[in-house]
Amino acid sequence: MFVEGRLLEKPLRWGMVGGGKGSQIGYSHRDAATRDGLMQLLAGAFDIDPARGRDFGTSLGLDPQRCYADYRAMFAAEAARPDGIEVVTIATPNSSHYAICKAALEAGLHVICEKPLTIAESEAEELLALSRARQRVLAVMYGYTGYEMVQQARAMVRKGELGEIRIVQMQFAHGYHATEVEGSDPGTRWRVTPASSGPTYVIGDLATHCFQLGMLVSGLRLESLSCLRSSFVKSRAPLEDDAQVLMRLSGGAVGSLWASAVNVGSAHGMKFRVIGSRGSVEWWDEHPNQLKVAFVGQPEMCYERGHGYLDPSARFERVGGGHPAGYFDSWANVYRRFAFAMSSEPAARERLAGQWFPTVEDGLEGVRFMVRCAESADAGSQWMPLKRA
Ligand SMILES: NC(=O)c1ccc[n+]([C@@H]2O[C@H](COP(=O)([O-])OP(=O)(O)OC[C@H]3O[C@@H](n4cnc5c(N)ncnc54)[C@H](O)[C@@H]3O)[C@@H](O)[C@H]2O)c1
Incomplete structure (x- = not known):
């Protein structure tokens, strides 16, 4: 059950890199982090354009001295x-995550990074090792994991x-980018540009979300996969705007995933189905x-949120x-767990007990x-094991 009131003695002192004015995801972070009074926004390097970032930070009420030109100056x-x-x-474009995460961990900060964590496997492995060595939490913002019915x-x-469990079907197929x-x-241009997006478009941007949900819910692990990707808007090649993935999962289960930005008529189209x-x-x-x-x-x-027949882990509702x-x-549910995981207050550990949040491993x-x-x-579309030999 949701507990209101002061949950931490002191809110965490919080800053942002990216998520500036007009960005797609900046507001979601600010809303979620501050909803329960667990984090307080005090500093930012919000924008690739320093002047715009400073103006935006001060418009949010930040001390102008703490609105920085870039993340290095801020740290x-x-x-x-x-x-x-x-x-x-x-909350910056994908290719910048690695360098900013690394600098943040080296500066002794806990980090919440947008997905995909990095654009190269070696970078993500390095960040995992660094977060462990520095004993800092590096969390990844898979924001859909806080839904009560996902927990159910x-x-x-x-x-x-x-x-x-026999079959896991995953989908994130919207129709917003059916044309150029x-x-x-x-905000779409960087997503279809390898230098900023990485080796994929919809796979990193969309598929990582529903893949993560499918594995979270099923409790299975991906062993190997075969992927077919297409650039239906030709100018996007080599990056795909549609991907179809077949998977072999642990325990003999199988999976399939469809990610698309050209699914005309679909608003968001993110679903999973787990069949046992x-x-x-x-x-x-x-x-x-x-x-x-x-x-x-x-x-x-049809199970409905907020009912007594749900598992206790699915009953942390803010409203009945x-x-x-x-x-x-x-x-906000996900950010709550981040705050409890990152706070040094002993009570925070107790509040986190039994709760799950998306980590650097995810x-x-x-x-x-x-x-x-x-x-x-x-x-x-060659079959490949998930892990390198
Ligand atoms: N978790 C989710 O549901 C979700 C949803 C959308 C986007 N995202 C992720 O969030 C990230 C940002 O996506 P977006 O859609 O908000 O992009 P966007 O293009 O809308 O905004 C990016 C922001 O970052 C700023 N920026 C760019 N480089 C910077 C730098 N080096 N230092 C400081 N600021 C910088 C830009 O000025 C802008 O304000 C991406 O990694 C994306 O995959 C996640």
Whole structure:
């Protein structure tokens, strides 16, 4: 059950890199981090354009002295202050994540990084080692993991209610980029440009989300995959705007994933379906308060958020059943766990107990998945093990 009131003695001193004015995802971070008073935004290098970043930071009410031209200046200046930031969120285009994460960890900060964690496997491996060596939390913002019905699906699998898991279907297929919108939209342009996006477009941008959800809920691990990727808008090549992935999963299960930006008519199209020997669950992020559940020989049911029949892990609602909860609530749930994991207050550990949040290990798995998909597709959809030999 949701607990209101002061959850930490002191909110974490928090800064941001990226997420500037007009960015797609900056507001989501600021809303989620500050919703429960667990983090306080005190500093930022919000924009690739220093003047625009400073103007934006001051418009948010920050001390102009703490609106920095770039992340290096911010980490150095904040480290020199007794009240300097303890945590930083990185919400910049993909190819910059590695260098900024590395500098942040070296500056002794806990880090929340956007997905994909990095654009190369070796970079993600290095960050994992660095976060362990520095004993700092490096978390990855898989924001959909905070939905209550996602936790319910996970709990049902863990309790064995679905039997042995056989099939995991994953999808994130929207239709916003069916035409060459990048001509007039910088936020799409960097996504279809290898230097900023990395070796993939929709695989890193979209598939990493539903892959992560599918593995979280099923509790399985990806063993090998075969990927077919297409650039239906030709100018996007070599980056894909559609990807179809077949998977062999642990325990003899199989999986499939469809990621697309050209699924005309679809708003978000993010779903998973996990099928076991006794039952199945299905969830769609456009109807996040419902979970379709079926057991062999019985009619399909619809579990609703906020009810007493749900697993306790799925009952951390901010508002009772009947009122719809949504995207921002899911993000705030994830940020709550980040704050508890990053705070040095003993009570924070207790509050985190039994709760799960997306870590650097999940980020590394996502990067491996992304890189292997690109390699498989470029080798004629050859089957490849997830892990390098
Ligand atoms: N978790 C999610 O659901 C989700 C959703 C959208 C985007 N993302 C991820 O968030 C990241 C940002 O995506 P976006 O859509 O907000 O991009 P965007 O292009 O809309 O915004 C990027 C912002 O970063 C700033 N920036 C770029 N380089 C910078 C640098 N070196 N230092 C400081 N600021 C810099 C830009 O000025 C801009 O304000 C990407 O990695 C993307 O994959 C995640």
